[in-house]
Amino acid sequence: KQEVTQIPAALSVPEGENLVLNCSFTDSAIYNLQWFRQDPGKGLTSLLLIQSSQREQTSGRLNASLDKSSGRSTLYIAASQPGDSATYLCAVLRGTASKLTFGTGTRLQVTL
Amino acid sequence: DVKVTQSSRYLVKRTGEKVFLECVQDMDHENMFWYRQDPGLGLRLIYFSYDVKMKEKGDIPEGYSVSREKKERFSLILESASTNQTSMYLCASTKRGKASTDTQYFGPGTRLTVL
Numbered sequence: 454k455q456e457v458t459q460i461p462a463a464l465s466v467p468e469g470e471n472l473v474l475n476c477s478f479t480d481s482a483i484y485n486l487q488w489f490r491q492d493p494g495k496g497l498t499s500l501l502l503i504q505s506s507q508r509e510q511t512s513g514r515l516n517a518s519l520d521k522s523s524g525r526s527t528l529y530i531a532a533s534q535p536g537d538s539a540t541y542l543c544a545v546l547r548g549t550a551s552k553l554t555f556g557t558g559t560r561l562q563v564t565l
Numbered sequence: 566d567v568k569v570t571q572s573s574r575y576l577v578k579r580t581g582e583k584v585f586l587e588c589v590q591d592m593d594h595e596n597m598f599w600y601r602q603d604p605g606l607g608l609r610l611i612y613f614s615y616d617v618k619m620k621e622k623g624d625i626p627e628g629y630s631v632s633r634e635k636k637e638r639f640s641l642i643l644e645s646a647s648t649n650q651t652s653m654y655l656c657a658s659t660k661r662g663k664a665s666t667d668t669q670y671f672g673p674g675t676r677l678t679v680l
């Protein structure tokens with residue numbers, strides 16, 4: 454059974470810092486890995502999708518990497534801003550496609 | 566932009582009531598999903614549908630059923646609500662069908678409380 458773990462569960466950083474969020478998964482038979490953002494009491498917004506054949510994806514200040522063989526992904530956020538404060542979730546698309554397995558998220562707070 | 570809407574943001578029901586949660590997407594997406602989200606457990610898939618009248622169980626289908634009579638609408642039904650179904654319920658959709666590897670678009674969620 455696929456399990457997805459995100460460490461740390463919570464993180465507080467001052468504005469302007471670069472930071473890394475970690476995601477690990479137990480079964481490397483995935484189609485892709487996705488990073489989402491969730492604001493309090495809201496739905497999820499897709500940030501980046503990395504196909505299993507890719508090593509990384511970039512969007513603005515965000516960069517996500519994937520090492521399928523070791524079961525790890527990282528989300529790098531450059532020059533963090535207070536507006537980046539949210540919960541970040543990673544999810545892997547399983548071998549039986551369409552079904553995502555989610556991690557429990559990292560709650561990020563960026564302070565002034 | 567893809568828009569996924571859910572009928573209620575907050576809902577309070579009593580134990581034993583039949584509860585309907587509605588989800589509508591406006592982009593002609595094939596797949597639709599229902600998840601619940603609980604602290605410490607993350608999002609867990611309840612059911613998904615890859616076409617009208619087609620459905621497939623997710624990881625935690627017990628106590629739930631679904632209905633998809635029209636492509637744009639996917640309903641989650643709690644036949645007899647119980648307190649352990651108090652949760653945040655999230656609907657999602659993807660453009661392509663059953664074996665889709667597309668990104669999922671989420672609705673805003675319904676916070677259901679069962680008393």
